[in-house]
Amino acid sequence: MELQSTLIAHVKDAVKKIYDVEIENLEFQPTRKDFEGDITLVTFPMLKTLKTNPVKLGEEIGNYLAENVSEVSGFNVVKGFLNIVLSDAYFLDFFNEIKDRKDFGILPAAEDAKGIMVEYSSPNTNKPLHLGHIRNILLGFSVAEILSAAGNKSYKTQIVNDRGIHICKSMLAWERFGNGETPKSTGLKGDKLVGNYYVKFDQEYKKELRKVAENELKARIEKANLKNQWENLSSVDEPFLKIVESEYEKVLRRYIYEKTDLDTEIIDKKVFYRSDFILDKNNKQDQAILLFKGKFIAFLNRNTFLSVGNIESEEDELIAHYLKNGINSILIKIEGKPEIINNIKILQDAKQMLLKWEAGDPEVVALWEKMNQWVYDGFEKTYDALGVDFDKNYYESETYLLGKDVVNQGLEKGIFYKKEDGSVWIDLTDEGLDEKIVLRSDGTAVYMTQDIGTAIQRVKDFDISGMVYTVGNEQDYHFKVLFLILKKLGFDWADYLYHLSYGMVDLPSGKMKSREGTVVDADDLIAEMTETARNISEELGKLDGYTNVEKEELYRIIGLGALKYYILKVDPKKRILFNPEESVDFQGNTGPFIQYTYARIQSIIRKADFEFKSVEESYKFHEKERSLIKQLQLYPETIQLAAENHSPALIANYTYDLVKEFNSFYQNVTILGTEDATEKSLRVQLANSVGNVIKSSFGLLGIQVPERM
RNA sequence: GGUCGCAUAGCUCAGCUGGAUAGAGCACCUGCCUUCUAAGCAGGCGGUCCCAGGUUCGAAUCCUGGUGCGAUCACCA
Known part of the structure; x- marks a missing residue:
């Protein structure tokens, strides 16, 4: 990055000297693999003002740079592209700087930095988590980690949708048909048990x-x-x-x-x-x-x-x-x-139950607390299995009344208006949207009211300047309206709200529906992935000396790695078609491939029990070493880009490119086999740096890496 | 119907703010384990970047129109 600014300055000097023209914008890009060079200046845009031909211009600038910039060791010109070759010394400098840093690429948060709150998961408490939640959870967790790595303070949260008609349905069905079943008596996970009664209600x-x-x-x-x-x-x-x-x-x-x-x-x-x-x-x-x-x-x-x-x-x-x-x-x-x-008795009964809950009926509340606790215990296990956590949970039962005051204040300010029947609305037709209700005619809150109130509450609870909502793209409209309302209400942080909108996970048969049983259950999926990892590992049989406990842990790491990478490598806004018949790959562009490369590197490091030699200035890099170092250089900017775009996919793709590059190096260049002590030192340290970055970037995706596999 | 999103190899996906001959993986075909882990490497086959216009020295990328798929337009959440 520093280099690019020196180059820019020198190119401007060159043009000034030769053409006596001040050039404003210069465009650099990494040199394509099929050409010699490391960084390329695109000269096309300059031609118009300079009135010359591209090859001549390229030669002129190239000569100037080669003479005046120590990092530039050569160049070549292809049409409007000036390919600049950088010196080995330049790359060596960079490498020496990062080789012992485990936190390379990661920006520490400034002491006074305001935080960003990332909301994800936010399940309903009437049924178990499924594949759709998994995408949400992985995305939210990863984006929070990426934001932290990019120099922000981030807080993870979820709003648990623990009240409402859906949970009353499960409660009613359990009360009527449950015969006192409990997770203990049935051996079922609590969320599964409650989910079963939700299905029972529907039937x-x-x-x-x-x-x-x-x-x-x-x-x-x-x-x-x-x-x-x-x-x-x-x-x-x-x-x-x-x-x-x-x-x-x-x-x-x-x-x-x-x-x-x-x-x-x-x-x-x-x-x-x-x-x-x-x-x-x-x-x-x-x-x-x-x-x-x-x-x-x-x-x-x-x-x-x-x-x-x-x-x-x-x-x-x-x-x-x-x-x-x-x-x-x-x-x-x-x-x-x-x-x-309106004449279905069982539905009326469920609604009745909801009214009782709202009135604080002790029996209903006790049942509600009991069944919700079962669900939380179940969720906890799934979150643990996925390796995710939260800094704070919000519960809808505590927030569903929030927002009403703000709406009433907004009503006085004329931001909202009241219809004849007493319901309160906001008119967003000037912004190209519709009218949206914010309070029912009976004065009760709607979803939007709650979200307004909860957002304000969070800014009170935490020192934050922005929020990220990880919610599916079916709610694009809702969040557009929510952010607009908060802005109209005059909150300055409203500009820093972001809806991390992601595409649905669909099955070949269509949408997943819990009530119809067409869902891919989260726990089942995790178990299946672990099982596949076990089968492959056992077949390959490379784990001599590992205890059964160590092996189980490894299978879990690999299985989860496959699943997480499979989901995170896809651009969040694209929908994912998940075919349960075709298992998630463990070869090619996959989590296990990257984990495997990490394990290979660790194997080398274990064997490299010699004193590292420092590398002299005159060191001549192997072509593969050079491209690896170049790929390492990209890590910090990739983190920034991923943070700006809220996209773990960018981290995943970067890591894959790095690992591909490393494997090519590994298989074409001997590391421990070389006679040259300098070479050996450098290559082991280079491998180690790659390992550090893999571990770091996979950490941002929430994926662990194994020492062996 | 209005609004929003997506469309790239047989399949799954990359392609940064417009740049060189559009890239990977899977699948298919060739080679490579007496040498650091073959979950790998080296190579081959495979493209109307949905269609039509436009802007530009230059378009998969930007603009307009169209087609297809999805989402959304509740006093549900």
Whole structure:
């Protein structure tokens, strides 16, 4: 970096001397591998003002630099690129500076530096953590570490969503169907146990929902007095029966697609449950349609609604088959209607429970505390397994009332406004956004209110000037609005809020849904990765002399390394498609590959039991040594870049490049085998420096490195 | 429909504020373990950088329009 500023100064001097022109912006970039040189000046942009040709200019500047800058030992010009070769002495200087520093690249935080709070994980307490949480947790943890390494103070936090209807659902189901089960009595992890009852609630809910929908529908049909004459259906004006009619029409069409070889478009155009007015009794096609339509209606009329049992022929069987699907669609549509949902007893009971909780009912609160504790114990195990921690936990049960005061103050200042029904809103249409509610008409807080209050609380609790929220990109809009509101409320720190928005982790089958059991469980995944690491290690059999305990620890380190690297190497904002069928790789651009390289380096260091010789100024670097040192030089700026971009992926990719470079060095140049004592010293120390950086950068990703593997 | 994000090799992904012939890994094909750990190294095959315009000496990168995929637009969180 220092070098670049000397070069800039000298290039400016050169241009001034030769052309008598002051040049402003110069562009340097690392020289591409296929050309000789270390750093390249792009001369294209200067041509316009200097009115010369690129090769001539390159030669002129190159000569000047070679003569006047001691670090420059040579150059070559390719079109508008001046490739500058730096001296071995320059690289040696750099290397001597960093070779004994374990903290190379890491900037200590200034004493008076304000902190940045990183929020991540923030789970609901009604179900176990899954792969989606893992991405969140790894990202948040890593970004906090990177921010620290880049010279900031960072604090890790999570807001535990410990209250609300979701946990009441688990509580209710446990109370009703749990028979007093506990994590102890079942041997289940607490979060798993509570999660099971959340699923149980959903199953019961769906059962009841179906029953209520059916009954309601039957009642309305009876009331409509169709007398089993389904062709009269279209004359009934009733919303539920309209759904029935439209689904019946679909079924009818499907049946006629099957029975005739008419084009589906023609059928769609001609077949209506409602009427036959288009159909012509003398037209052959229309006759066919009328025939099957007649059979369909006849079948319907022979059966009462929701039963399709009165089957007399093969024909009926086909109709019954389509009808079953149709009735299912009808019920699904009706189940979405508020008049039905609001009549589901078990859901009402859960809501009742939430009200009791809010009123501080001792029994409900006791149950809530008990089950939440089970969940916390479970989460703790998962966090431990992942090797992450928090400086402070916030709990929604303690913060959900925050923010109301601020909103009321904002109301007085005219930032918010009240609607007739008493609800409070903010108008963000000037910013290209919508209106957003901040207080319900009954005066209670919404999600946004809480987040406003919690943010303010955190600034009170900690000496921080900014916050990073690690939350999925489905909440992009929410955070845009939140930050804008805080800014309008006049908080100066609102400019330093950052939504670390990351893409969803999807499965080949689509989105993960806890209620439907289509999730990749965090604990299971960690266990599987460890298992894979074990299998590979045992097959390779390089661990003679390790105890079983040491081996287990190693498998854990490798398995987690594979998982963490796999997730962190991807740009946070991109979505990840995770295929559980294809296991995470352990070869190539992977965590274990990098860990393996580290272990190799440690092996060399263990064997290098000789006095290191200092390296003389005249040392001539091997080409591989040179590129390794160049790669090491990039580490500090990579950390800064990763911090600015909140992107662990940049650290991962940097480390991979370093390790690739090292392995090439390792396999092409002998380290301990060389006769030359200086060479041997330098190479071992170089390997050691690479090892230090791997350990350091992997630390930023939350990945451990093994001494052997 | 409005808004936001993504689109690069068969697959998974890099590509810094615009720069040289667009790079890795996996998969496939060749070599390399009597020498420091082969979870490795050396090499080969593989590209309409979604499409069309524009800005520029120069575009995968910036702008405009379009296509595809995803997210979001609740007195849910």
